[in-house]
Amino acid sequence: xxxxxxxxxxxxxxxxxxxxxxxxxxxxxxxxxxxxxxxxxxxxxxxxxxxxxxxxxxxxxxxxxxxxxxxxxxxxxxxxxxxxxxxxxxxxxxxxxxxxxxxxxxxxxxxxxxxxxxxxxxxxxxxxxxxxxxxxxxxxxxxxxxxxxxxxxxxxxxxxxxxxxxxxxxxxxxxxxxxxxxxxxxxxxxxxxxxxxxxxxxxxxxxxxxxxxxxxxxxxxxxxxxxxxxxxxxxxxxxxxxxxxxxxxxxxxxxxxxxxxxxxxxxxxxxxxxxxxxxxxxxxxxxxxxxxxxxxxxxxxxxxxxxxxxxxxxxxxxxxxxxxxxxxxxxxxxxxxxxxxxxxxxxxxxxxxxxxxxxxxxxxxxxxxxxxxxxxxxxxxxxxxxxxxxxxxxxxxxxxxxxxxxxxxxxxxxxxxxxxxxxxxxxxxxxxxxxxxxxxxxxxxxxxxxxxxxxxxxxxxxxxxxxxxxxxxxxxxxxxxxxxxxxxxxxxxxxxxxxxxxxxxxxxxxxxxxxxxxxxxxxxxxxxxxxxxxxxxxxxxxxxxxxxxxxxxxxxxxxxxxxxxxxxxxxxxxxxxxxxxxxxxxxxxxxxxxxxxxxxxxxxxxxxxxxxxxxxxxxxxxxxxxxxxxxxxxxxxxxxxxxxxxxxxxxxxxxxxxxxxxxxxxxxxxxxxxxxxxxxxxxxxxxxxxxxxxxxxxxxxxxxxxxxxxxxxxxxxxxxxxxxxxxxxxxxxxxxxxxxxxxxxxxxxxxxxxxxxxxxxxxxxxxxxxxxxxxxxxxx
Amino acid sequence: xxxxxxxxxxxxxxxxxxxxxxxxxxxxxxxxxxxxxxxxxxxxxxxxxxxxxxxxxxxxxxxxxxxxxxxxxxxxxxxxxxxxxxxxxxxxxxxxxxxxxxxxxxxxxxxxxxxxxxxxxxxxxxxxxxxxxxxxxxxxxxxxxxxxxxx
Numbered sequence: 001x002x003x004x005x006x007x008x009x010x011x012x013x014x015x016x017x018x019x020x021x022x023x024x025x026x027x028x029x030x031x032x033x034x035x036x037x038x039x040x041x042x043x044x045x046x047x048x049x050x051x052x053x054x055x056x057x058x059x060x061x062x063x064x065x066x067x068x069x070x071x072x073x074x075x076x077x078x079x080x081x082x083x084x085x086x087x088x089x090x091x092x093x094x095x096x097x098x099x100x101x102x103x104x105x106x107x108x109x110x111x112x113x114x115x116x117x118x119x120x121x122x123x124x125x126x127x128x129x130x131x132x133x134x135x136x137x138x139x140x141x142x143x144x145x146x147x148x149x150x151x152x153x154x155x156x157x158x159x160x161x162x163x164x165x166x167x168x169x170x171x172x173x174x175x176x177x178x179x180x181x182x183x184x185x186x187x188x189x190x191x192x193x194x195x196x197x198x199x200x201x202x203x204x205x206x207x208x209x210x211x212x213x214x215x216x217x218x219x220x221x222x223x224x225x226x227x228x229x230x231x232x233x234x235x236x237x238x239x240x241x242x243x244x245x246x247x248x249x250x251x252x253x254x255x256x257x258x259x260x261x262x263x264x265x266x267x268x269x270x271x272x273x274x275x276x277x278x279x280x281x282x283x284x285x286x287x288x289x290x291x292x293x294x295x296x297x298x299x300x301x302x303x304x305x306x307x308x309x310x311x312x313x314x315x316x317x318x319x320x321x322x323x324x325x326x327x328x329x330x331x332x333x334x335x336x337x338x339x340x341x342x343x344x345x346x347x348x349x350x351x352x353x354x355x356x357x358x359x360x361x362x363x364x365x366x367x368x369x370x371x372x373x374x375x376x377x378x379x380x381x382x383x384x385x386x387x388x389x390x391x392x393x394x395x396x397x398x399x400x401x402x403x404x405x406x407x408x409x410x411x412x413x414x415x416x417x418x419x420x421x422x423x424x425x426x427x428x429x430x431x432x433x434x435x436x437x438x439x440x441x442x443x444x445x446x447x448x449x450x451x452x453x454x455x456x457x458x459x460x461x462x463x464x465x466x467x468x469x470x471x472x473x474x475x476x477x478x479x480x481x482x483x484x485x486x487x488x489x490x491x492x493x494x495x496x497x498x499x500x501x502x503x504x505x506x507x508x509x510x511x512x513x514x515x516x517x518x519x520x521x522x523x524x525x526x527x528x529x530x531x532x533x534x535x536x537x538x539x540x541x542x543x544x545x546x547x548x549x550x551x552x553x554x555x556x557x558x559x560x561x562x563x564x565x566x567x568x569x570x571x572x573x574x575x576x577x578x579x580x581x582x583x584x585x586x587x588x589x590x591x592x593x594x595x596x597x598x599x600x601x602x603x604x605x606x607x608x609x610x611x612x613x614x615x616x617x618x619x620x621x622x623x624x625x626x627x628x629x630x631x632x633x634x635x636x637x638x639x640x641x642x643x644x645x646x647x648x649x650x651x652x653x654x655x656x657x658x659x660x661x662x663x664x665x666x667x668x669x670x671x672x673x674x675x676x677x678x679x680x681x682x683x684x685x686x687x688x689x690x691x692x693x694x695x696x697x698x699x700x701x702x703x704x705x706x707x708x709x710x711x712x713x714x715x716x717x718x719x720x721x722x723x724x725x726x727x728x729x730x731x732x733x734x735x736x737x738x739x740x741x742x743x744x745x746x747x748x749x750x751x752x753x754x755x756x757x758x759x760x761x762x763x764x765x766x767x768x769x770x771x772x773x774x775x776x777x778x779x780x
Numbered sequence: 781x782x783x784x785x786x787x788x789x790x791x792x793x794x795x796x797x798x799x800x801x802x803x804x805x806x807x808x809x810x811x812x813x814x815x816x817x818x819x820x821x822x823x824x825x826x827x828x829x830x831x832x833x834x835x836x837x838x839x840x841x842x843x844x845x846x847x848x849x850x851x852x853x854x855x856x857x858x859x860x861x862x863x864x865x866x867x868x869x870x871x872x873x874x875x876x877x878x879x880x881x882x883x884x885x886x887x888x889x890x891x892x893x894x895x896x897x898x899x900x901x902x903x904x905x906x907x908x909x910x911x912x913x914x915x916x917x918x919x920x921x922x923x924x925x926x927x928x929x930x931x
Contacts, residue, residue, distance in 0.1 A: 578866075596828050
């Protein structure tokens with residue numbers, strides 16, 4: 001390999017090759033600068049040739065540079081430069097084939113040529129033309145060396161006589177008849193880097209598409225190249241080795257901690273640190289900014305919007321957000337598809353926009369950011385939005401969902417129907433819904449890279465597609481669990497929540513529907529799957545029930561495991577074909593202690609357990625409905641006490657969390673109290689304010705410095721209700737004994753034998769919402 | 781085909797088998813193995829071979845030589861497959877022998893089951909018989925067994 005080979009690959013981008021017959025002045029300038037750098041290097045290297053004739057590298061370097069130079073000269077109309085270069089090229093070709101021997105004279109002539117070319121290039125750079133001197137003498141000298149020296153050696157080179165094809169090449173007008181036998185041997189070995197670029201047959205022709213021959217090696221002094229092209233497979237290999245290093249490091253660090261040798265510990269620590277940095281660095285080499293696929297989107301949008309007669313402006317936020325190269329590739333098609341969709345169907349025609357009072361120009365906003373170890377990509381348009389009912393009607397009429405199912409769907413669910421396969425293929429759907437050509441394909445593509453797609457749409461206001469993809473596919477965050485004595489990893493992408501219930505199996509709240517165990521999770525039945533049963537592992541009777549609530553497809557289920565260990569980043573390794581026949585596993589990973597753990601394929605497991613089969617779900621639903629009708633008046637309630645001592649019950653379903661805050665964390669904004677909570681500002685409302693308590697019994701208990709807060713609502717729109725005391729959670733049939741007379745109270749009931757007021761949550765949220773809406777989101 | 785060939789030999793129970801040395805990557809002691817639940821019986825588990833995950837095949841189970849002493853640690857013969865390596869679990873490792881084709885006969889046609897599929901030739905050594913395993917056919921047999929299991 002010539003020493004300059006790595007550089008060669010880096011220079012293909014266009015710096016050394018004039019991309020078109022008339023490159024921009026700026027590009028041409030850049031080009032000449034690079035060429036000059038290389039010529040200077042060639043001038044340094046050439047004298048070595050006479051000393052070391054076997055070393056072909058300088059020759060290759062000269063040949064490439066001169067060739068690139070000559071081609072450019074021809075293209076840009078610098079004929080004198082072109083002619084000299086072609087002459088020089090022929091000689092170099094003969095030299096590298098060995099048909100002409102390197103001598104003092106040749107070396108001298110080549111050096112003079114390089115100097116001449118250099119002066120022409122300088123003249124081009126400064127004056128814009130290649131000067132007055134035609135270097136006729138030099139050309140003749142080159143030609144003489146090429147042809148003349150040949151005749152001396154023709155006798156001992158029988159192979160050269162039968163090579164007319166190459167020599168007839170019209171692309172080297174400078175070739176004299178004498179040069180005919182100098183051409184390459186009958187079968188020029190194209191794989192040797194020496195022969196290819198030097199072959200005269202393609203001397204004046206257009207450059208071959210392969211990158212390497214067209215580019216001359218960069219000189220060490222060439223200032224433009226700060227990056228190196230590297231094969232992705234090399235990066236993959238590097239990544240694997242770093243993974244190994246991490247494991248070895250983990251073992252060493254554990255081993256080191258057993259010894260009290262501080263020097264050993266210190267070096268282990270150092271190794272630990274370097275390894276982490278190395279891992280991070282190697283990960284970074286695979287990262288690319290999302291801009292690399294976004295860059296062409298404005299053009300797509302412009303062309304497309306013109307063809308449909310719309311005016312659309314593209315805005316981008318966070319285009320420097322980085323993700324793994326392989327994911328970038330995988331995201332290309334889905335993104336383009338979504339963009340086209342938004343332009344085609346999302347944003348209305350200018351007339352329609354004017355009619356509903358929007359600016360004529362539609363806005364398409366692309367947003368990307370990192371959050372929670374994932375990359376979020378949003379595509380937002382301010383178009384017409386999706387009509388959920390129309391989508392839904394279409395899905396029903398196509399038999400994709402039943403009318404009964406449809407009636408139970410929320411608006412958001414209906415919108416998500418556009419991802420259903422079968423709904424999206426027909427042309428009519430486009431007309432009816434204004435959305436959904438090939439959306440199932442988009443979803444499939446995103447699923448394939450362990451991503452997720454979601455959408456929010458508001459009729460008349462626009463649609464936002466939200467895509468979440470992992471940072472990298474090779475390393476995924478996973479939850480490690482134990483079942484039947486073995487460890488398994490569950491990808492976090494499938495994970496909804498973890499539940500731990502103490503107590504023996506009988507009293508754990510696991511109920512049976514025919515043979516299927518279910519658990520009541522906030523009033524809804526969650527089918528349970530015992531991992532050890534599914535995997536035919538030994539039973540491990542436990543006093544606690546560890547539930548991992550998983551999402552698989554559109555359904556969810558609870559996976560019962562023996563132990564929930566930890567959450568960690570795992571390196572995914574593929575399984576051999578023999579083991580791949582088990583559909584429950586997606587791969588394997590090596591844990592910190594060097595042991596292996598299998599990665600659970602959640603959809604595969606769900607299928608095996610038949611937990612999400614339609615029959616099972618129907619049954620569950622039926623039972624679920626039965627439960628509901630029987631237990632209509634039964635519900636879970638949180639009992640709290642207000643500071644005035646009154647008992648208040650809050651339906652558990654409405655509550656998202658219970659929290660305790662130290663009073664020191666409470667802050668005041670205007671006249672309301674807030675607390676920083678999970679990166680957001682949580683407005684707080686006192687229960688006694690909501691209920692307008694009679695302040696007859698103020699603060700009977702000493703302040704213990706803690707505020708108990710019941711958190712309502714979803715992310716971004718949460719309100720905290722400060723209560724004095726949390727009494728209990730009860731599951732009770734309500735016997736309502738009286739209508740409420742107070743604002744904010746739904747009814748009065750007897751719970752646990754005591755009169756209790758039921759909080760009217762919607763009333764309370766209504767009063768809390770304005771302040772919440774104003775609260776800025778810290779980590780948007 | 782004639783001439784001599786080097787064989788890496790090993791025992792399952794008391795039967796001697798041989799595999800061409802060229803396809804044997806290395807031989808390692810039995811090590812920590814991770815079971816794969818639900819996998820076919822011939823898949824003994826996965827081992828971590830310097831960061832590569834290698835599937836360990838229980839050759840005894842496959843060939844229905846079902847007698848290994850559970851007390852005695854088995855050896856892994858790591859064999860290069862078409863796309864990845866796999867490990868054959870054997871009871872004991874023998875010598876590397878250079879054997880001449882002329883010493884062998886085609887395996888007797890009376891052999892049944894998986895043995896008949898994977899055994900290439902039988903070499904008549906002084907004291908015992910060596911059955912040579914054809915790795916390509918072994919791989920095929922393994923994947924067939926797996927397909928049978930899945931169905």
